[in-house]
Amino acid sequence: ESQLNPNYSFENFLEGDSNRLARSAGLAVASKPGGTSFNPLLIFGGVGLGKTHLAHAIGVDIKDKYPEKTVLYISAEKFTQQYIDAVKKNNRNDFIHFYQIIDVLIIDDVQFLSGKTGTQDVFFHIFNHLHQNGKQVILTSDKAPVDMQDIEQRLLSRFKWGLSAELQNPDFETRVSILKNKLYRDGVEMPDDIIEYVAKNIKSNVRELEGAIISLIAQSSFNKKEITIDLAKQIVEKFVKNTKREVSIDYIQKTVSDYFQMDISTLQSKTRKRHIVQARQLAMFFAKKLTKASLASIGSQIGQRDHATVLHACKTVDNLSSTDKQFKKYVDDITKKLSI
Numbered sequence: 001e002s003q004l005n006p007n008y009s010f011e012n013f014l015e016g017d018s019n020r021l022a023r024s025a026g027l028a029v030a031s032k033p034g035g036t037s038f039n040p041l042l043i044f045g046g047v048g049l050g051k052t053h054l055a056h057a058i059g060v061d062i063k064d065k066y067p068e069k070t071v072l073y074i075s076a077e078k079f080t081q082q083y084i085d086a087v088k089k090n091n092r093n094d095f096i097h098f099y100q101i102i103d104v105l106i107i108d109d110v111q112f113l114s115g116k117t118g119t120q121d122v123f124f125h126i127f128n129h130l131h132q133n134g135k136q137v138i139l140t141s142d143k144a145p146v147d148m149q150d151i152e153q154r155l156l157s158r159f160k161w162g163l164s165a166e167l168q169n170p171d172f173e174t175r176v177s178i179l180k181n182k183l184y185r186d187g188v189e190m191p192d193d194i195i196e197y198v199a200k201n202i203k204s205n206v207r208e209l210e211g212a213i214i215s216l217i218a219q220s221s222f223n224k225k226e227i228t229i230d231l232a233k234q235i236v237e238k239f240v241k242n243t244k245r246e247v248s249i250d251y252i253q254k255t256v257s258d259y260f261q262m263d264i265s266t267l268q269s270k271t272r273k274r275h276i277v278q279a280r281q282l283a284m285f286f287a288k289k290l291t292k293a294s295l296a297s298i299g300s301q302i303g304q305r306d307h308a309t310v311l312h313a314c315k316t317v318d319n320l321s322s323t324d325k326q327f328k329k330y331v332d333d334i335t336k337k338l339s340i
């Protein structure tokens with residue numbers, strides 16, 4: 001069993017400037033597996049940019065062109081788990097042998113091997129064997145080899161032998177074509193201005209781009225609502241808010257004061273009443289944690305305090321959350337409210 005998903009094909013992997021190199025290298029590898037200098041082919045890039053899809057597409061295409069070849073797709077996580085099980089059952093040699101007779105080995109998310117020296121070691125041996133025998137290795141990772149951490153030098157140097165190709169954020173036109181292609185395949189019609197609105201606002205993750213469209217379709221069909229720009233706005237907002245970490249200090253003060261049922265002016269006041277002091281310290285703590293504002297700027301926005309006061313507040317919250325159960329609950333509750 002190759003574990004390949006036939007829906008993740010080249011045909012469905014739309015081309016754009018952001019992926020042209022990786023996609024072309026993938027096609028080259030698929031037409032001559034093991035026979036190009038792209039061995040290994042390492043595809044890297046951020047979350048949701050198509051690494052898994054492209055890795056499958058190469059495998060699917062190879063299976064199509066060379067049905068006799070054995071192609072195996074596996075995540076680095078599963079590979080690691082299998083290896084651990086094999087060691088437990090004293091099957092280490094069988095495990096190695098199984099992988100050494102594969103023609104095309106695709107390992108997804110190799111960053112997962114970070115720090116796992118035993119698995120890295122066995123993979124090193126499998127890799128060498130495959131490479132020496134002209135077999136093709138395809139890897140994906142969230143980082144370029146130069147930026148990988150806790151991977152042994154000798155393995156990293158192998159990763160750099162072939163070609164490392166990056167998947168970047170797709171540009172607007174590519175995002176629009178990805179959405180149109182998806183809608184077409186799902187047999188759903190949607191006005192262009194809606195598609196463009198979604199593509200304009202969700203930029204850095206194709207999975208989220210598709211997710212927004214899926215929610216939009218679901219919303220409109222379950223609630224029998226027409227797909228309008230307003231509905232698109234509501235849905236896009238949810239996606240964008242979830243990915244955007246930065247919240248404003250005002251929003252934090254409002255959230256904390258609502259939580260303790262007090263006014264923002266009370267939270268900012270000079271009073272030394274314990275519960276108000278604590279609310280203020282929590283607001284400062286979350287402002288430090290969730291915004292890029294300096295201590296001085298946080299202090300001046302939360303009741304005209306100086307930076308030392310903010311620093312003290314952050315330490316106090318840290319201490320109290322590890323010693324005081326009730327206080328810890330405040331921190332957890334507010335964290336939840338702020339992340340919606």
Ligand code: ADP
Nearest residue numbers: 012013014047048049050051052053178206207
């Ligand atoms: P990654 O492995 O990099 O996190 P995936 O391969 O899982 O990303 O891709 C996320 C989603 O985006 C998948 O549904 C995939 O089909 C889709 N996708 C990504 N890039 C493209 C593209 N260029 N064309 C069509 N669909 C794409």
Ligand code: MG
Nearest residue numbers: 051052053108
């Ligand atoms: Mg993936």
